[in-house]
Amino acid sequence: MxxxxxxxxxxxxxxxxxxxxxxxxxxxxxxxxxxxxxxxxxxxxxxxxxxxxxxxxxxxxxxxxxxxxxxxxxxxxxxALAIPLFHQMKIIRRHWVRFCTGALLGSGVSIALGLSEELGGLASLTSALVMLTGVAGALMTQAVLGRLRLSDPCTHGFTLGVVAHGIGAARAMQISPRDGAFAGLGMGLAGLLTAVCLPLAFRLAGY
Incomplete structure (x- = not known):
């Protein structure tokens, strides 16, 4: 047995x-x-x-x-998050500067798994911390935005995507497809800007 x-x-x-x-x-x-x-x-x-x-x-x-x-x-x-995002192109074109600025600020405090491994960090520990920040980010973002009385799907979803990455995007999709669309935009922009800007920052710092 x-x-x-x-x-x-x-x-x-x-x-x-x-x-x-x-x-x-x-x-x-x-x-x-x-x-x-x-x-x-x-x-x-x-x-x-x-x-x-x-x-x-x-x-x-x-x-x-x-x-x-x-x-x-x-x-x-x-x-697949691009599918609901496609239906929000009018809003994205109108406010693209705000979206890029928000994603840049959010990506400044994010850490990529690949970067952790490259610098000799523990990938398993990084994965656990990424998940923890996702759950904490989803919880805190909703609480903070609720206090500020910001319920617009554009602001709410985008913030969840930037702060809480995939877990935030999943939570946003539970709220509404529109929240999920902007969460996908926030997550994608934050990841892109992190991948582009972080190596430049390290190079300028002499690493």
Whole structure:
């Protein structure tokens, strides 16, 4: 029996199905909690999966061999954000300077996973901190904008995308397609400006 269990938990398909099932559970939990950012499905599902991996003694490489397909689909999912964004082109053309300025300010405090690895940092720790900043950013952004009484989908969505990246964009899509469209714009612009401006800043600083 133990040998059978060990065989099952080492199979890639096991962790692919487990990831999908746990995420569905996390969605149900957040729905019951009235979509509070504190119980974001990404954070909840990650906590459950980490606990399961620790209890069963499964290493990350074994888990990722099954979850690799989901990781691959992150690229197409990000590109798909361009579809709702296309319908907001009139607003983007009118306020493109504001969008670029906001993204530049937001990207100034962001850190890329690839940069962390290049500088000798721990990729796993960086990934955890990126997720943490995403959840915290989604929570704090909504609270701050609520205090300022800023409920416009353009401002709300864009801020979520810049501050809380993918997790913020997912949260924005839960609010409305328009929020999600501008969250995708904010996330994309912040990433682009970080990739372009950060190497220039390092070069000017003599690194």
């Amino acid at each position: 133990q040998a059978t269990l060990d065989h099952v938990i080492r199979q890639p398909a096991t962790w692919l199905l487990a990831t999908l099932a746990v995420y569905r559970l996390a969605l149900a939990i957040q729905r019951r909690a009235r979509f509070t950012p504190l119980l974001h499905p990404v954070a909840v599902s990650t906590a459950i999966l980490v606990a399961a991996l620790s209890i069963l003694g499964v290493d990350y490489d074994t888990y990722f061999s099954g979850a690799r397909m989901i990781h691959f689909l992150l690229g197409p999912a990000t590109v």
